[in-house]
Amino acid sequence: MTAVPRHVAIIMDGNNRWAKKRKLPGTSGHKAGVEQIRTILKSCEEHGVEVLTLFAFSSENWQRPTKEVDALMRLFKSYLSNEIDEINEKGVRLRVIGSRARFSPELLRLIERAEQKTASNLDRTLVIAADYGGQWDIAQAAQQVARRVQAGELSVDSIDAQQLAQHICLNDLPAPDLCIRTGGDHRISNFLLWQFAYSELYFCEQFWPDFGREDFNAAIEDFSNRQRRFGKSADQVSTESGS
Numbered sequence: 001m002t003a004v005p006r007h008v009a010i011i012m013d014g015n016n017r018w019a020k021k022r023k024l025p026g027t028s029g030h031k032a033g034v035e036q037i038r039t040i041l042k043s044c045e046e047h048g049v050e051v052l053t054l055f056a057f058s059s060e061n062w063q064r065p066t067k068e069v070d071a072l073m074r075l076f077k078s079y080l081s082n083e084i085d086e087i088n089e090k091g092v093r094l095r096v097i098g099s100r101a102r103f104s105p106e107l108l109r110l111i112e113r114a115e116q117k118t119a120s121n122l123d124r125t126l127v128i129a130a131d132y133g134g135q136w137d138i139a140q141a142a143q144q145v146a147r148r149v150q151a152g153e154l155s156v157d158s159i160d161a162q163q164l165a166q167h168i169c170l171n172d173l174p175a176p177d178l179c180i181r182t183g184g185d186h187r188i189s190n191f192l193l194w195q196f197a198y199s200e201l202y203f204c205e206q207f208w209p210d211f212g213r214e215d216f217n218a219a220i221e222d223f224s225n226r227q228r229r230f231g232k233s234a235d236q237v238s239t240e241s242g243s
Helices: 015-023 027-049 059-063 065-090 105-118 134-150 161-165 213-225 233-242
Strands: 006-012 051-058 092-095 124-130 176-182 200-203
Touching: 015 027, 027 051, 027 065, 027 124, 027 213, 051 059, 051 065, 059 065, 059 124, 065 092, 065 105, 092 105, 092 233, 124 134, 134 161, 176 213
Parallel strands: 006 051, 006 176, 051 124, 092 124, 176 200
Antiparallel strands: none
16 A cells, blocks of 8 residues: 655745746746646645645745745735635635734735635645744744743743644644655755654755646655654564564
8 A cells, every 4th residue: 555645745946947947037937836736736635645735935035035025925915815715615724834923914814814714624734834934933832832931831841842842833733744845956944844853855856837746646656665764773664564
């Protein structure tokens, strides 16, 4: 039986290079990248993937040219406005993780509307990481734990990984089994640092707008051929699995 990841996280890289290769403005690459989300959501449904998390905009992306940031925010608003009904009809819950402190009131309203509209869809989840960074995630979790200590709810000695994990984003969902990065770079760029503790990493040369159904299938097949040990020896895992 082929092993299927319950949770796939994707670093959607290569939009600008895709556009540059075609002598198009960078915004064209981002628009093409948004269109590809629909394809990958369908592939997740076909494979039985329960959670898809997409790295849409990092904490560091605010450093990009203002024109590009503004275009990305417009695309985000457009996606939330135009795609949410279809997402809801397909029984997918949408969640957005990240700071939100620098988002416009209009974008905040769209996020809240989308999350509320799809909240009762529990079988599949689409997570969009926007203004998100793994270091920010760990820091905000530490702040929440510190407030509990300050309020007398926790002692310092009781703080451990499990306590901190309760305040990390996506703590109520299965940890990512597989992280896919498109675009050819081999790094995770401050994405889900805590959650990726035992995730399998898959790097693909395809730019995100070109990453289609066959590419996703290849990533799933590669994942199914790996032995996940979680700190145990290969022999231990083989014995436990009966192979």
